[in-house]
Amino acid sequence: MTIAIRFRGAFRRIAVGALASAVFALPAAAADLPVLKLGLQLSGTVNWEVDTIRHEGFDRANGIELQVQDVAVGPAGQVALQAGEVDAIVSDWLWVARQRADGKDLVFIPYSRAVGGLMVPKDSPAKTLADLKGGKIGIAGGPVDKSWLILRAYAEQQEKIDLAATTEQVFGAPPLIYKAALSGEVQAALNFWHFGAKMQAAGMRELLSVTEAGRALGLDPDTPLLGYVLRGEVVRDHPEVAKALAAASKQAKERLATSADAWDRLRPMMNAEDDAQFEALKAGYIAGIPADGPVSEEAAGKMLALMASLGGEELVGKATTLPKGVFWTPGS
Incomplete structure (x- = not known):
């Protein structure tokens, strides 16, 4: 047998x-x-x-x-x-x-x-998500990207804004969003964690991590x-x-x-x-x-x-x- x-x-x-x-x-x-x-x-x-x-x-x-x-x-x-x-x-x-x-x-x-975060240029005046009003956000993925949804929920709960309505979203593959962020084509970028690490190494700063946003929404960051x-x-x-x-x-x-x-x-x-x-x-x-x-x-x-x-x-x-x-x- x-x-x-x-x-x-x-x-x-x-x-x-x-x-x-x-x-x-x-x-x-x-x-x-x-x-x-x-x-x-x-x-x-x-x-x-x-x-x-x-x-x-x-x-x-x-x-x-x-x-x-x-x-x-x-x-x-x-x-x-x-x-x-x-x-x-x-x-x-x-x-x-x-x-x-x-x-x-x-x-x-x-x-x-590991999750990513919303990155902005080092000299960006943005301190909160509301400060991105009228700007472009590059997002690795599509409209139902999980990290993007968490940031939208955070913006609505914590800052009382509709992030999707107050900004323009540019969706694309991670390498394209990475290049767009470094070139200044977008004012902020939400990418996979390793591209976020590269952006940070290139001098960009994290405006808000997905982990921090999730924690504020009551999610367990250790999941x-x-x-x-x-x-x-x-x-x-x-x-x-x-x-x-x-x-x-x-x-x-x-x-x-x-x-x-x-x-x-x-x-x-x-x-x-x-x-x-x-x-x-x-x-x-x-x-x-x-x-x-x-x-x-x-x-x-x-x-x-x-x-x-x-x-x-x-x-x-x-x-x-x-x-x-x-x-x-x-x-x-």
């Missing part, structure tokens, strides 16, 4: 019972390890962690072998996961909640709580937004695989939080233009490391409710409340 573990879009077969237990108990060098295929955008920051996992052998030490397949950002990776072309991607848990509300079995393992997303069948049928990925991720984070040498090795793939950018990217990644322990479902439910009220069905689909099973926990 055999069972099939679906990895690499194919099947690897191992015997069940005592033989299966023996295979997973063997040292990495002797075992035919299950391969977990990650679909990642190779220019993304998660590759710093995954490259560290593979370089240090944290995956094999925990009983799996990670392989990486380049996928386009966003929807393309999500389609690849659902089609079984890859075994895991990195996405936000709000998308996982939306999929589970539609009956799709996906599970989220926390990766990062990790991004994570590894696996198909539920893998987590359910082979829980040791999810456990191994979570453990390898934690070990890589510990390594990167404490080792300058580990960052020096990664520097060529970080696209840092100078030492200031390099240090800002390092600091941003480390600041985004989630705390140990399970995700607070109460805090996540509060965030989901806010996103549902702001972004509606276009953002969260049918997930107006937190579905069961979104977050992976050890032993689940």
Whole structure:
């Protein structure tokens, strides 16, 4: 009798019972390890962690072998996961909640709580969001970008203004928003955290962080937004695989939080233009490391409710409340 573990879009077969237990108990060098295929955008920051996992052998030490397949950002990776072309991607848990509300079995393992902030030129006279009236805000994403919705909610609650009505929004890809911010084409920019770090290194300043805005709205800043997303069948049928990925991720984070040498090795793939950018990217990644322990479902439910009220069905689909099973926990 055999069972099939679906990895690499194919099947690897191992015997069940005592033989299966023996295979997973063997040292990495002797075992035919299950391969977990990650679909990642190779220019993304998660590759710093995954490259560290593979370089240090944290995956094999925990009983799996990670392989990486380049996928386009966003929807393309999500389609690849659902089609079984890859075994895991990195996405936000709000998308996982939306999929589970539609009956799709996906599970989220926390990766990062790093979020961006609204950046303005160093010499900008703006002190508050109200000071941006009449100006252009560059936004990486679209009208239902989560960070943008949080800033809009903050502006309405704290400053009693409609930020969308009092400013002009320019939506675009992160690199384009980055260039527009540095060139002065927009008066403020809301971008992914690593582009925000680069803008800060270039002399821009943060007018308001998404974390600060969320905290003012009653959200828990320790709730990790991004994570590894696996198909539920893998987590359910082979829980040791999810456990191994979570453990390898934690070990890589510990390594990167404490080792300058580990960052020096990664520097060529970080696209840092100078030492200031390099240090800002390092600091941003480390600041985004989630705390140990399970995700607070109460805090996540509060965030989901806010996103549902702001972004509606276009953002969260049918997930107006937190579905069961979104977050992976050890032993689940």
